[in-house]
Amino acid sequence: MSATARSRRTRNLVRIGALTAVAALAVGCTSNTPAAESDDDGGGTSAVSDNDETGDTVVIGFSGPAADHGWLAAINSAAQSEAEKYDDIDFRIAEGTNDPSMQISHVETFINDGVDAIVLLPTDGAALTEVATEAMQAGIQVVNVDREFSSEFAARTTVLGDNYGMGVSAGTYACQLVEENDLGDAVIAEIAGIDSLPLTQDRSQGFEDALAECGQDVDRRVAAEFTVESGEAAASNLLQAANEIDIIWNHDDDQGVGVKAAFDNADRDEFFFIGGAGSANAMRWIESGEMEATVLYPPTQAADGVRLARLLAQEKGLADLVQVEVPRRVVLNAPVVNADNVEQYMPLGFES
Template sequence: MFRTRTRTASRPLKTVAALGIVGLFAVGCTSNEPDTENAAASGPAKAASDNDAPGDKVVIGFSGPAADHGWLGAINSAAQAEAKKYSDVEFKVAEGTNDASLQISQIETFINDKVDAIVLLPTDGAALTEVATKAMNAGIQVVNVDREFSSPFAARTTVLGDNYGMGVSAGTYACKLVKDKSLTNPVIAEIAGIDALPLTQDRSKGFADALKACGQNVDNRVSAQFTPESGEKEASNLLQAAKKIDIIWNHDDDQGIGVMQAFENANRNEFAFIGGAGSSNAMQWIKEGKMEATVIYPPTQAADGVRLARLLVQQKGLSDLVQVEVPRRIVLNAPVVNKDNVEKYLPLGFKS
């Protein structure tokens, strides 16, 4: 997947390269000739390269969120597990927090410790921009994860999930269900996350845009709080308001635990249920036939950030690109998981 650069280069300080978007498939780059026989057991295929061989020592500081949500916990654990794979990586982990002031202090400590790189999922991108820029100016490679800084000078590269793409994937799959089931005037419902958040707005817009492309629209919509409790409450309200539903998309598999409970309480199962994020619960429900599909929001983003931070410090690049530098911006794919490919994605499922 990666290859070593043949020329040397000093660490960039405030140089801003042209922004490019590279879609990667869940974890890393895929091989041109995947091992289809073992794909289901091993998860998405990954190409091997000499970049995995031990190189110069790299000290990486990691600051992530408090693990108060299944996906956030998976972000932290995946980053630490990835770092352990490399004998040339020394990984310094700050305590997970949702306090921007505390996270700023953590980054200040990493700067004072003179780490080589920092992988940072900020509790607030704008609030952490100044200290991240300070780290970059100190010659530290900063990898921004999931929540973007407000300045391009604050990070060498940014790894993102695709919230709009999640909505598009869910809506496109809903359109397929309408066609495959020959549904006439289907009733389509949406259980969103926190409406005030841009990520929720992006997911809803993507869903609406994809439905519009096949002549459909959202007939009933409620918003929850990304928690099981709120999911159960809002799903109950939805079911009371809509006596017939053909398709439901729920933005988040953590709140999906409550959503599923509401379905059971109401004894309603006439609809195709699509989830979001890719929890272990959702994948098990898919296997059991209780759920139609879920859309991945990769919990590997920080793990990918760790790999990229190591490459940046060791002055290596991506072998599947003609350009030998690590890209400035990477947006991960939002694939749909259903009964046909659930075994392939099961290793990426996180505990809610």
């Protein structure tokens, strides 16, 4: 079954998801300045924002894990690129590390340097909680990204992807495929990431819950380790255990490189292949008809964290809210990307 035919059947669902996601992506940080009259003849109003205008220079420290995974590399580069857009940000980026002790040392350096804000994607949220709390107590605005601290006092605001929502999006899309392709009691498989991680558990639970809404369930499930090699091994085992599959959801597009290799080696393509995270590889496969869809786990989280850190340090807020201050918690959307909307999401695709 061609990707074109598949996407035509699912166009309505994706169009709804795309509109929601585009609206979320289009919303920028706006100031507390009220709308002003437009100069055009229509006499209408247009939003006026001074948040992007150069203000007092603020020093923002950023620390994230080692970029040993395509999504993490995208997180780090997006944060730096966002900071470079502003003349009033003095951006100090620590070397990426997977050692919590080293990252604690980075944060202590930021505290000693008296930075205005810290954007922190911790290697281990619990391990970095104490030092992040110290930063807050020193009057430094801390923005927690992706992996949560174990105390509400450790950050002013938290920016998260929606792991449970990823599973819901993938499961809802699978249900749509079942209905529109008259698959009946479909054989649905899942290739998870590391099972011991809460994020994997959340993704699996969301997938299971969404499938239950249309009377489906996961018939085959294997777990990998977010690596190419483990993805290929897990997918090979899955294909050997099941002679026919209707839909496969793979949690992670980085491990999806190996998953796709296993599919090709086994010469199996009878199923709808859905990915997760939104890599450039996945999006190219969607364009070429080798993959049905992927579910976005935004690599913009740290970049969004940099923007919010700047607003906090400059004592600005969000005028799009009735409560104009920066929210305590921001959870980003997990839209489905397929052939109908892949072009608009391609700029967010990261290289695996």
